[in-house]
Amino acid sequence: MSVAASQRVGVFLILDDGERPPARGGPPGLDLIRSYSSQLPEVVRVSTLPATPRPDPLALASAIRRDTLEAVVLAGANPGALKPAFTRAMDLAGADPARVRLARFRRGDGSDRATEAAQAAVACAVLGVPYHLATIRETRAVHAGTLVIGGGVAGIQAALEIADAGQRVVLVEKTGTLGGHMAMFDKTFPTLDCAACILTPKMVAVGQHEMIEVMTLSEVIGVDGTPGNYRVEIRNRARRVDPAACVACHACMEVCPTIVPSEFDAGIATRKAIFMPFPQAVPNAYLIDAASCVYVQTEGQRCGACVKKCAKQAIDLDAEDEVVLRDVGNIIVATGYEPFPAEQVERYGFRRYPNVLTALEFERLTNASGPTGGRIVMKTKRFNKRRKVEEWVCDPEGPQPASVAIIHCVGSRDRNHNPYCSRVCCMYSLKFAHLVREKLPDARCYEFYIDMRAFGKGYEEFFERIKEEGVAVVRGRSAKVIEKDGRMVVRGEDILGDRMLEYPVDMVLLSVGLQPSPGSADLAALLGIGRDEHGFFRELEYNADPTGTERGGIFVAGVCQGPKDIPDTVAQAAAVAARALRSVVSGIERDSSGGLTAAQVESRARELATQLAAL
Amino acid sequence: MAVRANPRLIDELELYGAEDVQKCYHCGNCSAVCPFSREPFLFPRKSMRYLQMGLEERLAGTLEPWLCYYCGECSEQCPREAEPGETMMSIRRWLTAQYDVTGLSKLFYRSWRAELAAVLLVALLTGAGFLLFGLKYGGGSLGVYAGPGAFLPASSVHVFDWILGGTLAALLAANCARMWWLTTGRDRRVRVPLLDYVTRAFLVPLHFVTQKRYRECESKRPWAVHFALVASYLTMLVLIMLFLESLHAAPANRLAHAFGYLATAGLLGTTLYALRGRWRRATPLHRHSHETDWVFLVLLVYVAATGILQHALYRWFGLDTAANVVYIAHLMGAVPMLAVEVPFSKWSHLAYRPLAMYFADLHERALARAASPAGAQSVPAAA
Incomplete structure (x- = not known):
């Protein structure tokens, strides 16, 4: 396998499927790979070939004979497809047919990193050295701590896996409590388990774990260092309530004059400026929302009522943000998602009609610990004496809907919004239909879908079950919600029934899709990792390395990598913990995933080639 | 009665200006937003279907394209950018050719x-x-x-x-x-x-x-x-x-x-x-x-x-x-x-x-x- 310095090598760059040979210039990165290949001393010829049609071995053989090639390198996304033709051509030309070597790489978007990797792959193939041998990084000591960004179910699971293995974790969460979106859910599909019953014990376990340092109201603002040794800068926004002292007696909340919509209840209920997101919050203590607190906003001129009421003297309204530093070896990104903003699809009447609700609003409405105690009610008009306006509120005693329509794919599979499938909406919509039928047996329930994506374990069975429960499942995305004679009417085409439907309904649920959380772009830039065309963090290799990123020691888990349901999120979170633990337990970073330049790989490959030749 | 399918029907319609018909995934959005789409004349989705399935005879017998005035609402809201409005326009041209006795x-x-x-x-x-x-x-x-x-x-x-x-x-x-x-x-x-x-x-x-x-x-x-x-x-x-x-x-x-x-x-x-x-x-x-x-x-x-x-x-x-x-x-x-x-x-x-x-x-x-x-x-x- 060794390579004599005098060996004559020909490099054939194979274009991607459907790519035409460019008359001038070239696809991104291709020219750089080409010029790099031609300056390698062994290379006597570089040419470009389309992937199809397959080249004729006879023509190739004459080309090989003309340049008296002793070895050829096929370089591209799928070079193996052309190997038989070249093996035959080498044989015909009288050269060694075994000396057809492959350099496999993806040029992708032509980023510098992809180009470097491609060049390195060509260098290895030219020198006849296995790529994975030449690209092993220098090993270096790894810091044992792990940073987890995001306190939803993915972050919680990953943190627990690592901490339970006896390693340190710093968990950074942007809001005032752990839990994320899953804490807001009523039931999980398809098992209809209580979401909180699964999540809250894990939240408590994280909060009490001696190996986990939980930082809520915190954000990563800087990352420095190399894989295995990162120094992270974290800003802790002032909580203004000492969690150690607060006993959650509610006295402060009762005197607080400010009422704002509750984020945890998706806006269908209110909270005070000093509040606890929900009773099972971790840390289980009050916090102050600086943006709505009168004292903070007037810079201490007014209010301060809560301070006087607090028997434990836990409140410090003048507390300030602080920035802390933590050293870690690995970073796990689990920042989740935000629901698609339903108001962008005007025809569904969200915010125009009070009883058009988004998925999260309905989760809170039907949740036994929600503002109505789990009673599904229509919004009723009430006069707000303080603000002197009429507003729509969810009154626990309010009237219940007699008919509910559920509209799938809101903002998903739509080139005007998000072109991708959000994967969870079909199933949670079916779950909603079940909850409606269970809690309101007399109510009619309609589902309008495009394609039913019940792809997971037990999902298809769940779909069958929902149909048996008497839900009218209509194939055809309803197009609009209109008002007729004072009632909401959902209009849609029943494609299988060849009918146009106009159902009068009391409540419309919009199954909104998932999209990357707003801070993703900044975080990606901060960490030096890539994002895909929709803004989700890009995994290193879709099949083989779905948790790794372009930067060693940084991993992704959960919906921030791409839409997925709870079981998949938990599985990926556990997988990512194993990746972090691998380097922590071994104590050395041997990540082959990146960072080396083509020149570095080439010089290593040369060393290896001479070693191999000496054997 | 057997229904004959013409697999080249879409190609033929493309000569009359149709584009992107294959992109349609039949969500029915277009039919539902259309102010004219009423039973028994549901369109444009159904016409897209006829085209995709190559049902030439059915298509030649439809009145639907003439009931469409191309306000463009369907094309604006189409989640697949399949241009149903333009397809209806092209079918009108095709129908004109079908009706014509001289060729x-x-x-x-x-x-x-x-x-x-x-x-x-x-x-x-x-x-x-x-x-x-x-x-x-x-x-x-x-x-x-x-x-x-x-x-x-x-x-x-x-x-x-x-x-x-x-x-x-x-x-x-x-x-x-x-x-x-x-x-x-x-x-x-x-x-x-x-x-x-x-x-x-x-x-x-x-x-x-x-x-x-x-x-x-x-x-x-x-x-x-x-x-x-x-x-x-x-x-x-x-x-x-x-x-x-x-x-x-x-x-x-x-x-x-x-x-x-x-x-x-x-x-x-x-x-x-x-x-x-x-x-x-x-x-x-x-x-x-x-x-x-x-x-x-x-x-x-x-x-x-x-x-x-x-x-x-x-x-x-x-x-x-x-x-x-x-x-x-x-x-x-x-x-x-x-x-x-x-x-x-x-x-x-x-x-x-x-x-x-x-x-x-x-x-x-x-x-x-x-x-x-x-x-x-x-x-x-x-x-």
Whole structure:
């Protein structure tokens, strides 16, 4: 396998499927790979070939004979497809047919990193050295701590896996409590388990774990260092309530004059400026929302009522943000998602009609610990004496809907919004239909879908079950919600029934899709990792390395990598913990995933080639 | 009965301007946003389906494309950017070719060169014909426009107009009969009683004159423009077919001229507006333009402009020779425009649209009768 310095090598760059040979210039990165290949001393010829049609071995053989090639390198996304033709051509030309070597790489978007990797792959193939041998990084000591960004179910699971293995974790969460979106859910599909019953014990376990340092109201603002040794800068926004002292007696909340919509209840209920997101919050203590607190906003001129009421003297309204530093070896990104903003699809009447609700609003409405105690009610008009306006509120005693329509794919599979499938909406919509039928047996329930994506374990069975429960499942995305004679009417085409439907309904649920959380772009830039065309963090290799990123020691888990349901999120979170633990337990970073330049790989490959030749 | 599928139907429709039909994933959004889509005529999704499945015969029998006015709402909201509105437009062109008994329409829609060649050929024949006629049987001198000794006497042109009108009407009537056969006559699901044909016949002139269905679109503007165009055109038609001689009469017939000015202004205004829209691609309707759309509009503008010009040259400036030359140029535009566009191309919709409304009404009544027990008197009661 060794390579004599005098060996004559020909490099054939194979274009991607459907790519035409460019008359001038070239696809991104291709020219750089080409010029790099031609300056390698062994290379006597570089040419470009389309992937199809397959080249004729006879023509190739004459080309090989003309340049008296002793070895050829096929370089591209799928070079193996052309190997038989070249093996035959080498044989015909009288050269060694075994000396057809492959350099496999993806040029992708032509980023510098992809180009470097491609060049390195060509260098290895030219020198006849296995790529994975030449690209092993220098090993270096790894810091044992792990940073987890995001306190939803993915972050919680990953943190627990690592901490339970006896390693340190710093968990950074942007809001005032752990839990994320899953804490807001009523039931999980398809098992209809209580979401909180699964999540809250894990939240408590994280909060009490001696190996986990939980930082809520915190954000990563800087990352420095190399894989295995990162120094992270974290800003802790002032909580203004000492969690150690607060006993959650509610006295402060009762005197607080400010009422704002509750984020945890998706806006269908209110909270005070000093509040606890929900009773099972971790840390289980009050916090102050600086943006709505009168004292903070007037810079201490007014209010301060809560301070006087607090028997434990836990409140410090003048507390300030602080920035802390933590050293870690690995970073796990689990920042989740935000629901698609339903108001962008005007025809569904969200915010125009009070009883058009988004998925999260309905989760809170039907949740036994929600503002109505789990009673599904229509919004009723009430006069707000303080603000002197009429507003729509969810009154626990309010009237219940007699008919509910559920509209799938809101903002998903739509080139005007998000072109991708959000994967969870079909199933949670079916779950909603079940909850409606269970809690309101007399109510009619309609589902309008495009394609039913019940792809997971037990999902298809769940779909069958929902149909048996008497839900009218209509194939055809309803197009609009209109008002007729004072009632909401959902209009849609029943494609299988060849009918146009106009159902009068009391409540419309919009199954909104998932999209990357707003801070993703900044975080990606901060960490030096890539994002895909929709803004989700890009995994290193879709099949083989779905948790790794372009930067060693940084991993992704959960919906921030791409839409997925709870079981998949938990599985990926556990997988990512194993990746972090691998380097922590071994104590050395041997990540082959990146960072080396083509020149570095080439010089290593040369060393290896001479070693191999000496054997 | 077996249903035949033509796997190349979409390819064929692409020659008529269809694009992106394969992108459709049948969510039904387009049908539901469409203000015209009502049972039993659901569209555009169903037409997209026929195309994807290659159901040529079904497609040839649909009335739906003629019930669509291309407001573009479906294309705007299509989650797949499959352009259902443009597909309906292309199907209308394809249907025009299906209805045409001569096969010329197929040729013109699929090759703009053929259409242009036909227009030029008819134009040359018209020009040569009128020139020869003027020299041999008319006044003989280009210097006389109207009155005794006129190069082209109004009475002769009048006769020619009626011959041309009669020929075109006959061709169009044959196409309309074929349309009836394809959409209604051969359809065994719809049995239309003869009485219905008579009592509902008023729908054809009603829709022809008012285009009232177009008004049901969310924006009234396209209807207003179209109505102004049709009203102007009809005014001109009446003037030319019935009052051509009084237009040419020496003491100006002020009433006839007033109508003429109004109609010319209407024609020029609306066609220039439409040209500007297509040029700027302002609305979904104007985003895609088939070659035949341009030919139609350009000819209309040309005919209206030369029409008023020959009038102006004679009446305002007294330039008889110039007026005669422009008059022949005018006829060289008007005759091919009518001969090509009315029976074989875009303009045929003046007959197909009102007829489609009429047939749709008949279908609806027939289906309702078949569905309701009271209407099924002829069928012996089962009980």
